[in-house]
Amino acid sequence: QVQLVESGGGVVQPGRSLRLSCAASGFTFSSHTMHWVRQAPGKGLEWVAVIKYDGSSRFQADSVKGRFTISRDDSKTSVYLYMNSLRPEDTAVYYCARQGAGLDVWGQGTTVTVSS
Amino acid sequence: QSVLTQPPSVSAAPGQKVIISCSGSSSNIGIQPASWYQHLPGTAPKLLIYDNDKRPSGIPDRFSGSRSGTSATLGITGLQTGDEADYYCLAWDESLTAGVFGGGTKLTVL
Numbered sequence: 001q002v003q004l005v006e007s008g009g010g011v012v013q014p015g016r017s018l019r020l021s022c023a024a025s026g027f028t029f030s031s032h033t034m035h036w037v038r039q040a041p042g043k044g045l046e047w048v049a050v051i052k053y054d055g056s057s058r059f060q061a062d063s064v065k066g067r068f069t070i071s072r073d074d075s076k077t078s079v080y081l082y083m084n085s086l087r088p089e090d091t092a093v094y095y096c097a098r099q100g101a102g103l104d105v106w107g108q109g110t111t112v113t114v115s116s
Numbered sequence: 117q118s119v120l121t122q123p124p125s126v127s128a129a130p131g132q133k134v135i136i137s138c139s140g141s142s143s144n145i146g147i148q149p150a151s152w153y154q155h156l157p158g159t160a161p162k163l164l165i166y167d168n169d170k171r172p173s174g175i176p177d178r179f180s181g182s183r184s185g186t187s188a189t190l191g192i193t194g195l196q197t198g199d200e201a202d203y204y205c206l207a208w209d210e211s212l213t214a215g216v217f218g219g220g221t222k223l224t225v226l
Contacts, residue, residue, distance in 0.1 A: 035215065037161070044118070045153070045161065045204050047215030059213050095160060102151035102166030103206070109160065 002026035002105050004096050009110030012086055020081040022096030022107055029077035030054075033099040036070060036081045038092035039109075048094070051079060064090075086114045119144065120205055122218035129226050132195050136221045138188040138205035144216055148208040150188035152181055155202045155220075164203075165190060195225050 008020040022034070036048040049070040051058040058070050069082040079096055091114050098105040121139040128134045138150060152165040163172055165181035168188060180191045188205055205218040 037215075037217075039155075044202070044220035045155065045206075045217045047206070047217055050215065061214050062212070097161075101170065101172065102163045103153070103161070104163050104166070104172060106160035106162075 002098075004098065004105055004107035006094065006096055006107040006110035009094065009112045011113045011115060013116050014087060014114055016086055017082070017084045018086060018112060020083065020094055020096075020110055020112070022079045022081075024077045024079070024098070027098070027105075030074040034070075034072060034079040035097045035099060035103060036079075037095045037097055037103075037106075038090075039095075040089070040092040043092075046092075049081065050099075083112070086112075088114050090114050118219040119209060119212070119216040120207065120218035122203075122205060122221045124219070125222045125224065127224040127226055128195055130195050130197060133191065133193045134195065134223065136190045136192075136203050136205075136223070138190070138218045140186045140188070140207060140216075142186055143211035144186075144207040144209040145183060145188050145205075146186040147210060150181070150183060150205050150207045152179075152188075152190045153204045153206065154199075155204060157202075161204070192223070197225050199223060200225050 005023045033053045035050045049060040051070045067085045072079045093109040095109045097103040149167040153161040155161040168183040169181045178194045202220045209216045
């Protein structure tokens with residue numbers, strides 16, 4: 001079945017790095033633009049980053065620009081979020097989502113906690 | 117402050133109707149389609165409406181969407197207790213070259 005599974009979350013100290021992964025299955029991954037969205041504790045959903053289906057363009061939210069990088073590996077049907085210089089305010093559940101008609105498929109999320 | 121503005125909360129009785137607004141601008145909802153998501157804590161968000169007014173398969177017709185100018189609206193009729201959740205609008209912002217969510221609206225079915 002169509003599925004997205006995130007991994008790579010954990011507890012990390014401020015200033016350190018982390019890589020999140022999102023493994024896709026059940027659909028033609030290379031045909032879909034992919035997004036990362038996060039939700040900090042007690043806050044709403046925040047859009048984080050997007051990578052086009054062919055990898056030709058990628059964009060990030062201002063809050064993570066210069067620190068986070070989105071990438072994809074179609075051979076592994078996976079999308080990644082490289083997070084550098086992490087801050088306490090990056091603490092959140094991170095979701096990956098497929099762009100079909102809207103963000104039509106979501107993973108269950110992976111939790112990132114930035115704390116000393 | 118979110119780029120898209122939603123009311124923090126709405127409430128209504130079971131069986132009634134609610135409308136949730138999402139106010140944007142000429143750089144997002146005014147020129148890009150809006151989508152709507154239902155989110156229950158601890159679960160993955162769920163797509164309810166895409167391209168302003170289209171429902172994915174499996175979403176009941178109690179849920180509807182519309183757009184007028186720079187605002188989008190989600191309507192829910194025949195409210196059920198199971199509809200209690202947070203609802204978010206989303207659109208692409210051409211000026212920011214970024215996706216933007218509304219701040220979210222908590223629906224309470226009294």
